[in-house]
Amino acid sequence: MTIGFETWAKDGAARRGRLTLAHGTIETPAFMPVGTAATVKAMRPESVAETGAEILLGNTYHLMLRPTAERIAELGGLHRFMNWNKPILTDSGGFQVMSLAGRRKLDKDGVTFQSHIDGSKHRLTPERSIEIQHLLGSDITMAFDECTPHPATHEQAADSMRLSMKWAARSKEAFTDRPGHTLFGIVQGSVYDDLRRESVEALTGIGFEGYAVGGLAVGEGQEEMFRVLEATTPHLPDDAPRYLMGVGKPGDLVGAVTRGIDMFDCVLPSRSGRTGQAQTRRGPVNLRNARHAADPRPLDADCACPACTGYSRAYLHHLQKADEILGPMLLTWHNLHYYQELMAGLRGAVEAGTLADFAAAFAEQQAAGDIPAL
Amino acid sequence: MTIGFETWAKDGAARRGRLTLAHGTIETPAFMPVGTAATVKAMRPESVAETGAEILLGNTYHLMLRPTAERIAELGGLHRFMNWNKPILTDSGGFQVMSLAGRRKLDKDGVTFQSHIDGSKHRLTPERSIEIQHLLGSDITMAFDECTPHPATHEQAADSMRLSMKWAARSKEAFTDRPGHTLFGIVQGSVYDDLRRESVEALTGIGFEGYAVGGLAVGEGQEEMFRVLEATTPHLPDDAPRYLMGVGKPGDLVGAVTRGIDMFDCVLPSRSGRTGQAQTRRGPVNLRNARHAADPRPLDADCACPACTGYSRAYLHHLQKADEILGPMLLTWHNLHYYQELMAGLRGAVEAGTLADFAAAFAEQQAAGDIPAL
Numbered sequence: 153m154t155i156g157f158e159t160w161a162k163d164g165a166a167r168r169g170r171l172t173l174a175h176g177t178i179e180t181p182a183f184m185p186v187g188t189a190a191t192v193k194a195m196r197p198e199s200v201a202e203t204g205a206e207i208l209l210g211n212t213y214h215l216m217l218r219p220t221a222e223r224i225a226e227l228g229g230l231h232r233f234m235n236w237n238k239p240i241l242t243d244s245g246g247f248q249v250m251s252l253a254g255r256r257k258l259d260k261d262g263v264t265f266q267s268h269i270d271g272s273k274h275r276l277t278p279e280r281s282i283e284i285q286h287l288l289g290s291d292i293t294m295a296f297d298e299c300t301p302h303p304a305t306h307e308q309a310a311d312s313m314r315l316s317m318k319w320a321a322r323s324k325e326a327f328t329d330r331p332g333h334t335l336f337g338i339v340q341g342s343v344y345d346d347l348r349r350e351s352v353e354a355l356t357g358i359g360f361e362g363y364a365v366g367g368l369a370v371g372e373g374q375e376e377m378f379r380v381l382e383a384t385t386p387h388l389p390d391d392a393p394r395y396l397m398g399v400g401k402p403g404d405l406v407g408a409v410t411r412g413i414d415m416f417d418c419v420l421p422s423r424s425g426r427t428g429q430a431q432t433r434r435g436p437v438n439l440r441n442a443r444h445a446a447d448p449r450p451l452d453a454d455c456a457c458p459a460c461t462g463y464s465r466a467y468l469h470h471l472q473k474a475d476e477i478l479g480p481m482l483l484t485w486h487n488l489h490y491y492q493e494l495m496a497g498l499r500g501a502v503e504a505g506t507l508a509d510f511a512a513a514f515a516e517q518q519a520a521g522d523i524p525a526l
Numbered sequence: 527m528t529i530g531f532e533t534w535a536k537d538g539a540a541r542r543g544r545l546t547l548a549h550g551t552i553e554t555p556a557f558m559p560v561g562t563a564a565t566v567k568a569m570r571p572e573s574v575a576e577t578g579a580e581i582l583l584g585n586t587y588h589l590m591l592r593p594t595a596e597r598i599a600e601l602g603g604l605h606r607f608m609n610w611n612k613p614i615l616t617d618s619g620g621f622q623v624m625s626l627a628g629r630r631k632l633d634k635d636g637v638t639f640q641s642h643i644d645g646s647k648h649r650l651t652p653e654r655s656i657e658i659q660h661l662l663g664s665d666i667t668m669a670f671d672e673c674t675p676h677p678a679t680h681e682q683a684a685d686s687m688r689l690s691m692k693w694a695a696r697s698k699e700a701f702t703d704r705p706g707h708t709l710f711g712i713v714q715g716s717v718y719d720d721l722r723r724e725s726v727e728a729l730t731g732i733g734f735e736g737y738a739v740g741g742l743a744v745g746e747g748q749e750e751m752f753r754v755l756e757a758t759t760p761h762l763p764d765d766a767p768r769y770l771m772g773v774g775k776p777g778d779l780v781g782a783v784t785r786g787i788d789m790f791d792c793v794l795p796s797r798s799g800r801t802g803q804a805q806t807r808r809g810p811v812n813l814r815n816a817r818h819a820a821d822p823r824p825l826d827a828d829c830a831c832p833a834c835t836g837y838s839r840a841y842l843h844h845l846q847k848a849d850e851i852l853g854p855m856l857l858t859w860h861n862l863h864y865y866q867e868l869m870a871g872l873r874g875a876v877e878a879g880t881l882a883d884f885a886a887a888f889a890e891q892q893a894a895g896d897i898p899a900l
Contacts, residue, residue, distance in 0.1 A: 189844075189848045189850060190841070190844065191845065191848075191850050191852045193850060193851055193852070194851040194852070194855075195852070196832065196852065196855065196856075197836075198832075218844070218847060218848060219819065219840070219844045219847075223819070223820060223840070226820065226822075227820075227822050227838055227840055227841070228822070233838070233840075233841055233844075234841065235836040235837055235841075426851075445593065445597075446597060446600065446601075448600075448601055448602070458570065458572075462571075462609040463609055464601055464607070466593070466597070466601055466607075467564070467601075467607055467608065467609075470563075470564065470592070470593045470607075471565065473592060473593075474563045474565075474592060476563060476565050476567060477567055477568040477800075477851060477854060477855070478565045478567070478568070478569070478570065480851060481568075481570065481851070481855070482570075
């Protein structure tokens with residue numbers, strides 16, 4: 153092992169653990185804020201750390217185009233570039249390249265695509281993706297894969313998954329072992345249990361120190377996602393961290409931890425914060441709504457984040473209406489704070505063996521909804 | 527006196543002092559960042575305080591339209607609304623209303639105008655302006671005046687100034703004395719020494735605890751501005767603070783302190799920070815310029831702000847190119863930090879009696895320009 157991963161408590165399928173990487177340790181289950189273009193949008197990295205985040209996600213696709221991985225390497229790597237000295241996980245670029253409808257061409261060797269910034273032509277292969285992630289200096293590198301679109305027939309899903317498994321082997325081959333740095337494989341197979349199982353077997357055959365579940369939260373719905381997790385996580389090695397990619401809403405996190413997931417990333421808390429939507433223990437709250445305009449109460453009286461301790465709903469509403477940058481700044485902070493608090497609650501519940509109670513109380517609070525208008 | 531103002535050192539016309547208001551003390555000469563719509567754009571108030579700012583400016587025009595002064599009063603006043611517990615100075619709304627070319631109508635009693643937000647009709651008079659500033663809870667209220675356009679004939683400037691003097695008397699009449707809160711009069715008279723003198727006499731006749739110099743930095747140029755200051759400040763009472771409105775560039779601040787000014791406000795550091803321009807001891811630096819793209823050096827190696835201690839020029843350039851919110855956040859912080867550092871330097875120099883040396887060293891550094899590209 154080049155990294156450390158220990159678990160010391162279980163509650164059903166859920167695990168309480170700690171991941172040790174080159175740039176620090178991560179208490180699991182963990183949520184990773186997304187720092188797409190070498191910044192968590194509208195947040196200073198010191199503030200991201202204040203929310204409790206111990207690891208960030210960086211995007212290979214965005215960084216390879218601007219400022220380029222080579223430029224970041226010359227400047228000392230992504231940690232130094234963006235002033236974040238804790239661990240970083242980078243995606244492989246595969247997911248975002250596949251999303252470039254009409255501007256990318258897949259072959260068995262990789263993907264050729266046009267930049268969304270200037271239309272210039274680029275190519276990603278497993279080898280090039282791993283090289284880029286090395287240049288960035290990622291603590292956790294992700295294998296290059298094709299995220300199977302949804303819906304897909306069994307045949308489409310099988311072909312796509314098997315291509316990803318070949319690319320996973322090539323990613324492993326291209327990866328250079330260094331202490332504290334590791335490579336995760338990605339399970340594909342769409343909603344088909346047999347394909348998910350086949351993918352797990354292929355990946356464990358290659359051998360990784362961590363396993364991601366990909367191709368979910370792409371439109372299949374929460375129920376189906378949970379079903380696929382139940383058909384997948386039991387087959388993953390018990391001693392390796394499990395990462396559910398691109399997930400999700402607060403309820404997704406609770407349900408996926410219950411089903412054995414250790415790590416998450418999602419743009420939801422930061423993206424929704426930039427459009428006036430707060431994620432709270434009582435569900436989403438849209439601060440643009442006129443019902444907040446004269447409300448002197450905090451967004452969440454029980455939240456310790458700067459948005460909730462310093463300001464009224466009326467002020468947060470005003471920032472939205474006036475299109476002030478402080479609006480995204482405060483709501484992104486709140487949302488990331490809430491996500492980290494939720495993860496801390498889940499970790500405590502797993503450790504205490506009270507996860508079912510925690511999940512029930514969580515669901516009840518979310519269902520109750522926001523406090524009534526004054 | 528309802529406020530305190532003491533000076534204990536002079537260097538030529540420059541003064542070193544301390545202003546004591548309801549919400550705290552201000553070391554003078556002082557620079558006031560502008561918090562137009564109840565926020566210094568792209569800054570948390572805690573961060574504004576970290577730069578060293580001890581007082582902010584709020585805009586009557588913007589706040590009366592949105593969220594309205596009555597709403598802010600219901601919510602406990604502007605300090606509480608925007609989470610800034612240090613002093614606040616509010617302008618009278620006059621300057622911004624006069625700028626609404628084609629959408630405002632001046633009469634001897636006040637101004638009727640259309641909102642830039644929704645076209646709705648509003649009216650400001652001396653009495654209404656003072657009422658709004660009372661509702662906001664300003665530590666320093668500004669008299670309602672007409673900022674004379676530039677250029678103006680002697681006759682136009684005289685008529686405009688005399689109207690402002692009538693409004694100053696009405697502002698004084700409307701103002702309610704409360705400990706720690708005060709009203710400043712505003713000297714007008716365009717570039718005409720005799721009119722500036724007449725304006726000073728009118729205002730001192732009415733009696734104020736502080737005097738602003740208005741109608742400058744409106745296109746007359748730095749040399750002419752300094753000339754007008756030299757013809758004005760010697761006639762102002764020695765025991766009252768003097769505030770040069772809407773000024774300015776770093777060199778303007780140095781020159782105006784030398785000519786006896788104690789307080790400044792300007793959007794330049796915050797506005798230019800949002801468009802990629804840094805204000806530094808070596809003059810302005812445009813971070814959008816490609817010459818910074820691979821530069822590992824800090825913006826200013828001698829600056830202690832987060833932008834300079836945490837990041838390379840290459841990263842600051844990247845944020846600009848990627849249009850990331852962190853760009854305005856970091857550059858606004860840097861610019862406000864630099865302005866406060868410049869004011870601290872000026873205060874120290876006045877106290878030490880070395881203002882001429884300070885101004886010479888400042889001018890030399892600014893003239894030297896930015897460090898050469900790598």
